[in-house]
Amino acid sequence: MDEVTQRVVEFLKSTGLNQTQLEEKTKIKQGNISKILNGVRPAGEGIVNKLVLAYNVNKDWFLTGNGDVIVQKHHNPPYNEAVSDEETPLFSVDAAANLKTLFDNKNQNIIGFIKIPNLPKCDGAIYVRGDSMYPLLKSGDIAIFKEVHSFENVVFGEMYIVDYHFNGDDYLVVKFVTKSEINNHIQLVSYNTHHSPADIPINCIRAMAIVKASVRLNTMI
Numbered sequence: 001m002d003e004v005t006q007r008v009v010e011f012l013k014s015t016g017l018n019q020t021q022l023e024e025k026t027k028i029k030q031g032n033i034s035k036i037l038n039g040v041r042p043a044g045e046g047i048v049n050k051l052v053l054a055y056n057v058n059k060d061w062f063l064t065g066n067g068d069v070i071v072q073k074h075h076n077p078p079y080n081e082a083v084s085d086e087e088t089p090l091f092s093v094d095a096a097a098n099l100k101t102l103f104d105n106k107n108q109n110i111i112g113f114i115k116i117p118n119l120p121k122c123d124g125a126i127y128v129r130g131d132s133m134y135p136l137l138k139s140g141d142i143a144i145f146k147e148v149h150s151f152e153n154v155v156f157g158e159m160y161i162v163d164y165h166f167n168g169d170d171y172l173v174v175k176f177v178t179k180s181e182i183n184n185h186i187q188l189v190s191y192n193t194h195h196s197p198a199d200i201p202i203n204c205i206r207a208m209a210i211v212k213a214s215v216r217l218n219t220m221i
Helices: 003-014 019-026 034-039 047-054 061-063 098-103
Strands: 088-091 111-115 125-127 142-146 159-166 171-177 183-188 199-200 203-217
Touching: 003 034, 003 047, 003 061, 019 047, 047 183, 098 142, 098 159, 098 203, 125 183, 142 159
Parallel strands: 088 125
Antiparallel strands: 088 111, 125 142, 142 203, 159 171, 159 203, 171 183, 183 199
16 A cells, blocks of 8 residues: 555544545545555545545645645635634633633633634634644644534534533543434544544533634744
């Protein structure tokens, strides 16, 4: 298996979607995804181009392995979103305790502002913790989000900030959200393959926000 195909396989597996879902999202011809995953056929530039369009992926990463996997704007909807030149507040989740509290008190716990030209309208931003989405996101990156007001608005396969309470513990994670085979659950999928997918009950979710973009500081000087 050549290096380009290996990177395509790595990316396809990281989405957490099954073959049918991948075919629907990427418009790749039926059966070709299975052949690529099983090493029967290589992933040519045509396949790469479809992944770039479907996921806003960095084409150069697929072809050479250089750069970040995902370009800065993560959410790529099939419609035109309102674009805002307003500053987006950067919140301290430590001070807010959790995402639900932050949403309920949006004028508090602001530690700064971010302004990015042509950024879709967002509600805020927080610092990322942990390595579950590495190398897409690493600890210290800033995730810029828009609040999800209804679970019916969740787009499976996209990246979300999820605040939930489960088995007596509180969690605030950044993950891909996909459909679960367990009724009334969703599956949280990491990009880092060292982290296993987790199925959580929908009724334990306190707040969700879709990740629209991210910011990374490569140096502090």
